[in-house]
Amino acid sequence: MKKIALFCISIALGSGALFSQYWYYLPGIISDIVAPIGDNRRVSWKQGPESPSHGVQDSPPNVVLIVADDLGFNDITFYGGGIADGTVPTPHIDSIAQKGIHFTHGYSGNGTCAPSRAALLTGRYPSRVGFEFTPASPTFSKLTAGDAFIEENTEHYPAAEDIGLPTDELTLPELLKQRGYYSIGLGKWHLGGGEGSRPLDQGFDEFLGFRSGAGLFMNEDDEQVVNSKQDFDPIDKFLWANLKYAVRFNGGERFAPDSHMTDYISRQAVEAIKANRNRPFFMYLAYNAPHTPLQAEKDDYDALSHIPNHTERVYAGMIRGLDRGIGQVINALKDNGIDDNTIVIFTSDNGGAGYVGLPDLNKPYRGWKITFFEGGIHTPYFIKWPKKISPGSAYDSAVAHIDIFSTTLAAAGIELPQDRTIDGKNILEYALQTDQPRIERSLFWRTGGYKVVQRDGWKLQIQEQNGNTWLFNLNEDPTEQNNLSSSHPQQLNDLKTALYKIDQQMIEPLWPNLVEIPIAVDYTVNARPQEHHETIIWAN
DSSP: OHHHHHHHHHHHHTSTHHHHHHGGGHHHHHHHHHSOOBOOOOOOOOOOOSSOSSOTTTOOOEEEEEEESSOOGGGSSTTSOOHHHHTSOOHHHHHHHHTSEEETTEEOSSSSHHHHHHHHHHSSOGGGTTOOSOOOOHHHHHHHHGGGBOGGGGGGOOOGGGOBSOTTSOOHHHHHGGGTOEEEEEEEOOSBOSTTTSGGGTTOSEEEEESSSOOOSSOTTOTTEEEEOOTTOHHHHHHHHHOOSOBEETTOOOBOOSSOHHHHHHHHHHHHHHHTTTSOEEEEEEOOTTSSSEEEEHHHHHTTTTOOOHHHHHHHHHHHHHHHHHHHHHHHHHHTTOSTTEEEEEEESSOOOGGGOOTTTTTTSOOOTTSOSHHHHBOOEEEEOTTTOOTTEEEOSOEETHHHHHHHHHHHTOOOOSSSOOOOOOHHHHHTSTTOOOOOOEEEEEETTEEEEEETTEEEEEETTTTEEEEEETTTOTTOOOOOTTTOHHHHHHHHHHHHHHHTTSOOOSSOOOBEEEEESSSOGGGOOSSOOOEEEEEO
């Protein structure tokens, strides 16, 4: 029956003008037929033991890893800024740093969503495991890339169900099982939807969320939602046409949440904490806020009437809801008596997106999501662990998403796997020492011919497609204003050597890139000037 319906739709859309105007709606139509969305249903988390399964002294710490989606560095108020000139406080997110440690130079695993998540859960550079690009269908790439679409690469592009984190990669939840951890995932997955790549195949015991890279927060016509559409952005156009308001629980059929997605995921995280309070657990709480499409709860939007710009007000409402939800999760740890021995980690998968159209999301840094300028990869990075970390601590040496893997395993008393290269470090081993020694290493990023290395505060970016080179001394120039590639030849050569030494260790991407798009470094999509401006080339 499904095959017949798909055939009929294809014929209907193929009838000339209709197809040429609305062809990009086809993925969403097909998904509705193949995986229809049911009504909201109750989620029953598997209950842990009635009493603690370990003694107080020998109990390994619980771990709650909170990952925001496309959060701009300037979206929270901890650093003295914040969305809408700091008029939208984020006290709960800020409290993770205030009651723990904040890493002043925290970096994401990549400039886009999926590779960063691969880095978080494997402790390895995404390019080391072949997960170099963010999975994107040919339909999406063709619509959003225009002339930058590489048609010939579609011939060797795998089916959607064949794109995912390789099954032979070891993930955090898989390794945490050695100490009896129970692992729960909530929210965004984006590491594969086919058999073998789904959350329950990659070590999670339970998962509530969606497998794709984005989703609606509420139905567009819901009375309790306020939407903001970016008509200038082809990505937004595709998302509104195809995204669904739906989740799955433990691989079951899709069904609708009962509230705004951020609120729903937060409340379910509270219930999952309650169910697992008496056994060590790992919670991967991967919000999709504030990723587009921009949708705020009406109450949050109404509370921000002082913000004149509609888009900024909707976006700020999403930040407000995100902070409130994180507060509920933090309070749940206290209410269940497990706050003291729970590690809470907060970060974002990458920086704020230029296609949102708001210029100050990553202030004071240059660059957006997709780029490896600081605005794209310099993210909030906080860890709270009352049992071990003094409130208000800070650590200045550069750390990255790859380090969360090693740090978590060390805290749980689990050795790193010896049969593969792990790129991350146990950063608490450095940060909690009295003299806080510097981590001596190079950090590396790669997307196609765009390659970056950072060492000792010096950062080299190379664009192989056109030879563009940027060299910055972040110790003196943290916002990357002064390109020193011409004036410091020795430093340039040293970092090039370091970059290509790491690059040679990486493997070929698991699937070809479909686009090579110029991305403006200093301008949002809707404010890009006609005259010359600096760009990077994004291969994906």
